[in-house]
Amino acid sequence: MRLALVALLVLTLIQAEAQKKTTTSTTVSFDQALYSGIKWREVGPYRGGRSSTVTGVPGNPNLYYFGTVGGGVWRTKDAGQSYENITDKYFGGTIGAVAVAESDPNVIYVGEGEQTLRNNVSSGWGVWKSTDAGASWKHIGLSDSRHISRIRIHPKNPDVVYVAAMGNLWKPNEMRGIYRSIDGGTTWKKVLYINETAMAGDLAMDPNNPRILYAATWNMKRNGYRMDSGGPDSKLWKSTDGG
DSSP, X not given: OHHHHHHHHXXXXXXXXXXXXXXXXXXXXXXXXXXXXXXXXXXXXXXXXXXXXXXXXTTXXXXXXXXXXXXXXXXXXXXXSOOEESSTTTOOBOEEEEEEOSSOTTOEEEEESOSOOOTTOOOOOOEEEESSTTXXXXXXXXXXXXXXXXXXXXXXXXXXXXXXXXXXXXXXXXXXXXEEESXXXXXXXXXXXXXXXXXXXXXEEOTTOTTOEEEEEEEEEEETTEXXXXXXXXXXXXXSSOO
């Protein structure tokens, strides 16, 4: 959870500095002194095990959601002083990605199956959605994706959502790549697929232009007591038309 919070904070700092640059600038830089403002404190939960994904909510500095590898999704409304599980009545297990819609914080998407591919990694069963800030949940598909590394939501339309699926870690399968839904998860279209052995390891959306997406693909397979990592399809991809 700490690493995820660091990534979120650093990304925020980078974006803040990038917005100060003129539109003609071709490089992004930031003041190293910004790091001097980072201070650490433990926010718990103290027996929560490892977590693989965390997200905040724009406009509410005390509200965060995080996904665990064995206990579903948790929420804090007081910046980590207390936590509550919000998925136990619907699903649990390992979580790979949590995303909150910027345009409507009541809309939350969750992808099962952690992306931290350890020797004791656990898989999941697709994507869940809440439209009431986690009070209730509905399964919306991609059941055989097994591991979801990232979810990105259009900043102005909560029904447009992208999912990076890793697929089966143990054998080739076609349920991997980048998926897009334009109807809130009712239907899905595979918009980036390389082959049955190349998984989608990460996905990023340009915060200033949601039509620009970057995706990382990765040749990876678990084999009993070892992990085979890397290959000819481990590449970086870009879309300038929303996938």
